[in-house]
Amino acid sequence: MLKLTSLVAVALAGILATASHAPAARPASVGIKDFTYGPAVLTVPVGAQVTWTNHDEESHTITSTTGAFGSAGLSHDETFTQTFARPGTYAYFCALHPQMRATVVVR
Template identity: 55%
Template sequence: MAQKSRLGVFALRPGISVWVLPLIAALALAAALARAASPARAEVHISNFTFEPRTLTVPVGATVTWVNRDDELHTVTSGAFTSPALDTDESFSFHFDAPGTYVYRCAIHPQMTGTIVVQ
């Protein structure tokens, strides 16, 4: 935080009130906190044959997007949703409108598993 303030002061143009800076910081912090509490969108990366994060908690109504960063086909498959085969950099999204714990796996490499907790 100290470093951020110092940079902010250095970045100030002559004539702009120093009161603006804390105000902007406060608004940005509030926005970030709001996103953390209610992420309408979240992302899971697939790399090195693992889902990252392995367990993700999102609120009801969130959309989760999986992005395959491996140089190998993967799927995102559970009873509630299933993706087609995702090649490198391809993605799949699912909208969670019901609370619950959704365990999923890659249908091609079923040793790869992940969990979405919707609450």
């Protein structure tokens, strides 16, 4: 029992350490399903890493409207990760299906 308690304490300490040292690096994610990015607007802190996962059979891309970042075609279950170092509003779309549009807001 003592052992278990200490394990929990260690685990908690780990979480607290992560939370206190790098709050901005908490991973955020966007899913792609039925030709839609979800969420359509994702708000993250400066320094955040955003990971997109394609759940469709069709390939999709994450392509910045300004050319600031961009992925290759993601097949089913493939991912793409981008770190946002500066605040701003980043619009992106799918280069294969340009009607698919979404935004990352970095604060």
